[in-house]
Amino acid sequence: MKRRSFVSLVKIGLVSATALTTTACGNGSAVRGYVFDTELADAIQPGVDNRTSVETTLGTPTMRASFDEATWYYVSTTVRVRPVFWPDAKKHRVLVVAFNDRGVVSSVNNLGLDDMREVDSVGDKTPTRGRKVSLFEQIFGSIGRFGGGAPGQQQGGQGPTRGPNG
Numbered sequence: 082m083k084r085r086s087f088v089s090l091v092k093i094g095l096v097s098a099t100a101l102t103t104t105a106c107g108n109g110s111a112v113r114g115y116v117f118d119t120e121l122a123d124a125i126q127p128g129v130d131n132r133t134s135v136e137t138t139l140g141t142p143t144m145r146a147s148f149d150e151a152t153w154y155y156v157s158t159t160v161r162v163r164p165v166f167w168p169d170a171k172k173h174r175v176l177v178v179a180f181n182d183r184g185v186v187s188s189v190n191n192l193g194l195d196d197m198r199e200v201d202s203v204g205d206k207t208p209t210r211g212r213k214v215s216l217f218e219q220i221f222g223s224i225g226r227f228g229g230g231a232p233g234q235q236q237g238g239q240g241p242t243r244g245p246n247g
Contacts, residue, residue, distance in 0.1 A: 114156045
C-alpha cells in the first residue's frame with residue numbers, strides 16, 4: 082500500500098514538473114505602444130481632418146516630431162515574448178500624420194515591419210575625470226565619513242530640539 086502511494090506521488094510530481102516546465106517556455110505576445118483601431122486610423126483624411134479631429138479620433142500621439150509640432154507619430158509593435166530571449170517584433174505599425182501651417186492634415190503615411198531598422202548602439206565609454214571606484218568601495222566607502230550623531234541632531238552646539246537652557 083505504501084509503495085503504491087509513493088509511486089502515484091512520484092507520477093503526480095513528474096506530471097506537475099513537466100507541466101510547469103513546458104508552460105514556462107511558452108510563447109506569448111504583447112502590444113507595445115499605441116493600440117490601433119484600424120477603422121479609426123484609416124479614417125484620417127488629408128485636407129479634411131485637423132489637429133483637434135485627429136486627437137479626438139485617435140487620442141494623444143505616441144510622440145511628436147522633435148523640432149516642430151507639425152508631425153505626429155502613433156507607434157504600435159506586437160512582440161513575441163519568450164522567457165530568456167529578447168522580445169521579437171511580429172507586427173509593427175507607425176501612423177505618421179503631418180499637418181500644414183493651418184493645422185490641417187497634409188499627409189498620412191503608414192509604415193510597417195519592413196520599414197523598421199536595427200540600430201546598434203556604440204559600445205564606447207565616455208571618459209570621466211576622477212578616480213575609478215570599485216564595487217566594494219562604492220558599497221562600503223562612506224562608512225566612517227559622517228559624525229556619530231543620530232539623524233536630525235547636530236554635533237556640538239544646540240540641537241534643533243534643545244532650548245537655550247539645555
